[in-house]
Amino acid sequence: MPRRDMLLAALVASLWGFNFVVIAWGMSGIPPLLFVAIRFSVVAAVALVIPRPQTGWKVVVGVGLFMCLGQFGLLYTSMALGLQPGLAALLLQAQVVFTIVIAAVALRERPTAMQVTGVVLGCLGLAIVALGRGGEAPAVAVLLALAAALSWGIGNVISRQAGDVRGVGRGGALSLTVWSALVVPIPAIALSLVIEGPAAVGAGLASFGWTATLSTLYTAVLCTVVGYAIFNGLLARNPSAAVVPWVLLAPVVAMASAAALLGQVPTPAETLGGAILVVGVLVTGIRRRRVRAPRPARRPRRREVSAAVGG
Template structure:
């Protein structure tokens, strides 16, 4: 990979890693599902005019939107509102790689390689250690909700894989159409109209700045750069950089929020990332392979949440 592209890949990891802290800083006083509805309304209103609709059936776009957008981020936002620290959230969501392999094996009949099986075992062990080593400061329900977000993301990955949609920005923008109305309806149902009204009144500068970052920085700029990198470089050269996302997420949460990970979280997180590395074929993948040339998870082109 040329030096310029390597710097761009590092920038994407930085944008996506900091995104978790940005969400956490902006959500105070705003119900999480209302905050999610505002974010995707902004994404759609800004980008749908100049990002072409992916050439796939509408039911595939709706399926990706329901799981990769509404499900993943809905669970993530509710998890963070329930006490999931942003740094740990950036790490636990990487379980989507392990879950994608398992779901693709069952639904798409994609036989996992020995490396992917080993990665699933390592990643599962890492998640178990994270759960046990929470240090008592992370509610178990919040951790479970974050894992549900990873599961929803994995299901969305498999739907996107089956749809064979080219690129990711178009699918990200157009599948975002699915999010605002259901997210707002769920906010009204779960939090109640009074809480939603108070959330709208509390939507101040912090929430606006957070939304601007998640929409412009993490989604439009992040995905735009990422798709350009995939167009110019093998996926096996781009994917390893995305493993920096939880590292940036943990460091930024440590610096900004004072979120110091426990030894158990660090040990389990390291094992989880090791499982992702092994499962995605970063270490043993064929050099120079172009995107979409294998049936394993390394060809799924799954960027982290934006």
């Protein structure tokens, strides 16, 4: 991958990693489900200038419900309950493990030996994180973050089952992301009213200041629209195996920025478990190359023999 593309990949991973700290800043005093509704209302507005993805509405709705509403509704709620941004970013990487398992069941995709090894390592890492979590990481918040990763994995399988969205790398995946955001605002507001209550929603809207506005713009515009546009361009120019591993920088950036700006230093067990989880995710992407047998030398024809000997 060219150096320019490597820098762009690192930029996207940094945007996505710092996103977790920005969410924690902006969500202060704002109910999490209401915050999700506002974020995806901004993303959905971009659908006015981006063509609809050439796939069925069933896929758009499925991706919107699981990859957008389910993932971020559960993630934001877990962070509102006290889950640290760095640990949240790390636990979301479990989506790779969930995606492989769900695809094996739903799509009959037989996992490779390396993928099975990666799943085992990922589960081991998650177990270490869960058992060694710090006192500021409630068990319910950890479970909600894992549920967010599971929802993301289901969304991945829905997208995978639908096949390739035409134009991936040239706006196809970005258009699916933007148009699936149309599914989020109304259900998110309805859930916010039911779960968080009308009083909390009213108070959240009243206290929606500059910090929440800047956080929303960062997550909606920089992370979703700009981030995916750059990432899809990288996938269009380079092999996916060279691009996707850069995403693993996101939890590293999230944990480093949370430690530097919020004073949230992970416990040794969280660091160890997170490292094992990241290794497991890397292992799932390793593919064994098939060694092709060399072709037998082609025997020259008679005319070629005669020419060779000058006949």
